[in-house]
Amino acid sequence: MEKKKLVLVGNGMAGVRCIEEILKMKAEAFDITIFGSEPHPNYNRILLSTVLQGDTSIQDITLNDRAWYEKNNITLYTGETVTSIDSDRKSVHTDLGREVEYDQLILATGSEPFMLPVPGADKEGVTAFRDIKDCETMIDAAQNYKKAIVIGGGLLGLEAARGLINLGMQVDVVHLGSQLMDRQLDGTAAALLKKELEQQGMNFLMEKQTTEIIGNKRAEGVRFSDGSVANADLVVMAVGIRPNVQLARNSGIAVNRGILVNDYLETEIPDIYAVGECAEHREMVYGLVAPLYAQGKILAERITETGSSKYEGSVISTQLKVSGVDVFSAGHFMDDEHTKSVKIYDEVEGVYKKIVFRDNRVIGAVMFGEIQDGPRLFKMILEKQDVSGIPKIAVLAAPVEEAAESAVASMPENEVVCGCNGVTKGAICDAIVNQGLTSLDEVRDCTNASRSCGGCKPVVSELLEYTLGDDFKYIEQKESICSCTSLSREEVLEEIKIKNLKFVKEVMHVLDWREKEGCSKCRPALNYYLGMMNPQHEDEAASKFVNERMHANIQKDGTYSVVPRMYGGVTTAEDLRKIANVAEAYNVPMIKLTGGQRIDLLGIKKEDLPNVWAELDMPSGYAYGKTLRTVKTCVGEQFCRFGTQDSTSLGIELEKKFERLNTPHKVKMSVSACPRNCAESGIKDFGIVGVDGGFELYVGGNGGTHLRAGDLLCTVQTKEEVVTMAAAFMQYYRETAHYLERTSKWIERMGLEHVREVLFDEEGRSQLVGRIEEALSYTKEPWKEIINNKETKEKLFESLSV
Numbered sequence: 142m143e144k145k146k147l148v149l150v151g152n153g154m155a156g157v158r159c160i161e162e163i164l165k166m167k168a169e170a171f172d173i174t175i176f177g178s179e180p181h182p183n184y185n186r187i188l189l190s191t192v193l194q195g196d197t198s199i200q201d202i203t204l205n206d207r208a209w210y211e212k213n214n215i216t217l218y219t220g221e222t223v224t225s226i227d228s229d230r231k232s233v234h235t236d237l238g239r240e241v242e243y244d245q246l247i248l249a250t251g252s253e254p255f256m257l258p259v260p261g262a263d264k265e266g267v268t269a270f271r272d273i274k275d276c277e278t279m280i281d282a283a284q285n286y287k288k289a290i291v292i293g294g295g296l297l298g299l300e301a302a303r304g305l306i307n308l309g310m311q312v313d314v315v316h317l318g319s320q321l322m323d324r325q326l327d328g329t330a331a332a333l334l335k336k337e338l339e340q341q342g343m344n345f346l347m348e349k350q351t352t353e354i355i356g357n358k359r360a361e362g363v364r365f366s367d368g369s370v371a372n373a374d375l376v377v378m379a380v381g382i383r384p385n386v387q388l389a390r391n392s393g394i395a396v397n398r399g400i401l402v403n404d405y406l407e408t409e410i411p412d413i414y415a416v417g418e419c420a421e422h423r424e425m426v427y428g429l430v431a432p433l434y435a436q437g438k439i440l441a442e443r444i445t446e447t448g449s450s451k452y453e454g455s456v457i458s459t460q461l462k463v464s465g466v467d468v469f470s471a472g473h474f475m476d477d478e479h480t481k482s483v484k485i486y487d488e489v490e491g492v493y494k495k496i497v498f499r500d501n502r503v504i505g506a507v508m509f510g511e512i513q514d515g516p517r518l519f520k521m522i523l524e525k526q527d528v529s530g531i532p533k534i535a536v537l538a539a540p541v542e543e544a545a546e547s548a549v550a551s552m553p554e555n556e557v558v559c560g561c562n563g564v565t566k567g568a569i570c571d572a573i574v575n576q577g578l579t580s581l582d583e584v585r586d587c588t589n590a591s592r593s594c595g596g597c598k599p600v601v602s603e604l605l606e607y608t609l610g611d612d613f614k615y616i617e618q619k620e621s622i623c624s625c626t627s628l629s630r631e632e633v634l635e636e637i638k639i640k641n642l643k644f645v646k647e648v649m650h651v652l653d654w655r656e657k658e659g660c661s662k663c664r665p666a667l668n669y670y671l672g673m674m675n676p677q678h679e680d681e682a683a684s685k686f687v688n689e690r691m692h693a694n695i696q697k698d699g700t701y702s703v704v705p706r707m708y709g710g711v712t713t714a715e716d717l718r719k720i721a722n723v724a725e726a727y728n729v730p731m732i733k734l735t736g737g738q739r740i741d742l743l744g745i746k747k748e749d750l751p752n753v754w755a756e757l758d759m760p761s762g763y764a765y766g767k768t769l770r771t772v773k774t775c776v777g778e779q780f781c782r783f784g785t786q787d788s789t790s791l792g793i794e795l796e797k798k799f800e801r802l803n804t805p806h807k808v809k810m811s812v813s814a815c816p817r818n819c820a821e822s823g824i825k826d827f828g829i830v831g832v833d834g835g836f837e838l839y840v841g842g843n844g845g846t847h848l849r850a851g852d853l854l855c856t857v858q859t860k861e862e863v864v865t866m867a868a869a870f871m872q873y874y875r876e877t878a879h880y881l882e883r884t885s886k887w888i889e890r891m892g893l894e895h896v897r898e899v900l901f902d903e904e905g906r907s908q909l910v911g912r913i914e915e916a917l918s919y920t921k922e923p924w925k926e927i928i929n930n931k932e933t934k935e936k937l938f939e940s941l942s943v
């Protein structure tokens with residue numbers, strides 16, 4: 142049978158998913174050609190937010206690489222735009238002059254970001270947030286500029302703002318209305334969201350109408366209708382999207398807001414279909430992947446003639462991808478004269494839940510702070526469950542779980558776990574059992590669950606654990622350390638041990654790295670793992686980040702900062718004099734006290750660094766390193782009338798002991814001499830609080846972006862026990878954490894109980910202490926080494942460009 146010529150215009154998420162469905166149903170029946178204006182193969186647009194937020198890289202978000210197109214005999218034209226359709230001759234024409242005939246044509250042209258038509262919108266430094274190019278523009282801007290304005294307080298704007306903050310920018314979010322995410326939240330949830338995001342460092346300019354982008358060639362700020370102005374070096378417009386219908390309209394296809402389609406996704410012109418954000422179905426245009434994928438499946442059935450399902454519209458649910466903020470909304474969540482609702486509002490804990498009922502059926506929900514009931518409520522909304530006879534407040538409370546069982550055990554088989562891809566618990570568990578799946582990646586490849594926003598990963602992971610039992614522990618960690626290899630951290634460490642590998646390049650070569658030179662993710666990680674496994678390993682400068690290579694923190698203007706060690710935050714008149722002399726001699730523009738009780742000399746030229754350090758003649762404070770940064774101490778019993786312990790001498794002892802030791806990420810400690818906790822021991826990686834007769838030890842605390850209170854590890858009686866426990870804790874973290882994993886994340890992954898079991902076992906603890914003592918015996922003071930070694934000094938500070 143002759144193959145039909147199938148052409149897809151738009152190489153994005155909806156169109157390519159539809160092609161995947163077609164290939165599953167009748168691969169042999171079609172000759173497929175795909176056109177995409179962007180220069181990339183199909184990628185996960187959703188994860189651009191996570192790329193910007195620093196949780197993944199652009200290389201990692203490809204959904205279908207070029208090999209996939211080749212394997213499926215698909216002709217792919219990227220960087221090429223279809224400019225017209227001749228529906229009489231059944232062909233499409235492109236901007237590069239190509240003409241391709243079709244038997245069936247799918248339009249999946251997506252949307253375009255709406256750019257406010259205000260003067261100055263075309264200036265440099267003004268961008269949308271829609272594609273890889275925009276994402277790169279923002280990442281680049283963050284390296285050179287400080288202040289950003291995001292216009293639009295919807296899902297996209299808030300995710301962009303969070304990303305820019307993570308990139309070190311100061312961000313104002315400009316919003317037209319009085320309430321954030323006005324299309325997804327009610328007033329109470331929106332107010333809680335605003336408060337939470339303000340605590341994360343976002344500044345909001347509410348009820349502001351932008352009238353102009355000011356500046357010369359590049360944007361310098363935004364002017365509002367009330368005459369006020371806000372400064373910015375980067376302006377991101379996230380004020381909604383418009384279906385991309387130009388091609389359809391110019392080709393005579395009926396268009397309203399989107400391309401008009403019926404329940405089979407057919408346009409008015411025979412053999413031309415539309416799917417995704419560009420399609421308008423029953424007056425609805427969707428901007429989330431779940432409905433678009435549902436449309437794609439139905440269209441695939443239609444095109445392959447394997448079914449006759451109709452698309453009848455979708456109820457949607459949304460979640461914001463900003464870490465530390467849990468918001469969920471679904472269905473019809475605003476009150477009106479036909480609805481009644483149940484609300485729980487715990488202002489103390491910042492938790493809000495609301496369910497909306499009409500005629501005794503659940504029709505919508507909004508939640509803030511606690512959203513684990515989201516999938517259950519969403520199922521009730523989709524099924525329009527009748528809740529007559531049930532106290533309505535009971536709908537908010539999930540069925541009581543068996544204490545010993547995991548939450549997923551009580552979940553019904555038909556509950557949707559992955560909302561984006563419509564995959565149920567039953568489908569995932571069947572695939573795990575019947576296909577022998579053992580990892581998140583395998584579940585994703587087999588069922589599509591977790592393939593889009595990734596929000597369902599924790600539940601999919603729990604399902605794996607629940608289905609596989611003990612076998613899961615090993616498997617869970619089988620994520621590769623970066624895209625240069627398929628080997629996990631554990632596998633790489635095992636190979637290093639078995640094959641006695643010594644150098645970063647050797648590891649990459651012997652273990653057959655895909656990228657021969659590695660990448661910025663794996664090179665420093667391998668350098669760390671090699672050092673952790675073999676304390677005599679010499680740090681490989683080329684595999685370290687610039688700050689660690691230069692033993693100083695590079696600043697935005699290319700100068701460096703110098704932070705001398707000041708054990709326990711205690712200094713002397715002599716050291717202060719040296720610092721003052723150096724500051725004067727080198728015209729240091731700013732001297733600043735740090736949050737860790739140190740003195741920071743900012744604005745030092747690269748070539749002056751060796752002399753500054755030589756004249757200071759103080760140890761490096763390692764303010765740049767993945768190592769122990771500082772041990773903060775309170776005044777303690779010597780002077781403070783509340784002090785029950787000598788916090789300063791203990792802090793100094795700890796800092797002297799553990800300084801310079803390489804760790805997976807930076808480590809901060811602190812010692813407070815009484816429960817008033819002036820040294821903030823609850824938000825440190827290892828925090829000590831003096832109590833009557835001993836010390837409480839807190840672990841896994843973090844005061845940075847991912848705020849986390851430390852867990853109480855144990856209470857000990859003596860200073861010696863504190864030091865031993867700190868040593869064992871540090872070594873266990875060094876040996877088991879992924880590179881760049883803070884103790885706050887590590888402790889959650891390992892589990893506090895597990896860490897306790899390891900550290901409370903006397904023999905295991907003493908072995909850990911033995912190993913850390915050995916590692917400590919090889920540490921060296923970097924600046925002494927540099928100053929005394931002419932060759933290193935010249936290489937680093939005179940010739941090497943960074």
Ligand SMILES: Cc1cc2nc3c(=O)[nH]c(=O)nc-3n(C[C@H](O)[C@H](O)[C@H](O)COP(=O)(O)OP(=O)(O)OC[C@H]3O[C@@H](n4cnc5c(N)ncnc54)[C@H](O)[C@@H]3O)c2cc1C
Nearest residue numbers: 151153154155177178186222223250251417418428429430
């Ligand atoms: C930063 C960000 C975060 C998001 N987060 C989420 C989320 O968490 N959850 C969620 O469900 N959704 C999210 N979305 C929305 C989701 O990404 C979109 O709904 C989805 O990508 C739309 O798919 P599509 O194929 O219809 O359109 P697109 O992905 O836009 O693809 C259309 C493609 O067609 C190309 N094209 C257009 N015209 C032509 C032509 N004439 N010739 C050739 N090529 C053409 C375009 O260049 C584009 O590559 C997010 C979007 C962004 C930007």
Ligand SMILES: NC(=O)c1ccc[n+]([C@@H]2O[C@H](COP(=O)([O-])OP(=O)(O)OC[C@H]3O[C@@H](n4cnc5c(N)ncnc54)[C@H](O)[C@@H]3O)[C@@H](O)[C@H]2O)c1
Nearest residue numbers: 293294295296297298315316317379380381428460461462
């Ligand atoms: N987590 C997610 O599900 C997610 C994340 C990002 C994007 N998306 C999708 O991407 C698409 C685009 O997102 P979006 O947030 O741009 O669209 P949106 O329409 O949801 O939000 C735009 C927001 O901008 C505000 N706005 C409009 N004009 C303004 C102006 N002149 N000044 C200030 N504010 C103004 C609106 O009030 C609205 O809240 C949507 O379809 C969205 O669903 C989803």
Ligand code: SF4
Nearest residue numbers: 775781784815818819
């Ligand atoms: S923590 Fe206690 S001992 Fe230390 S300074 Fe504060 S009040 Fe004084």
Ligand code: FES
Nearest residue numbers: 559561593594595
């Ligand atoms: S819920 Fe988005 S990928 Fe599963």
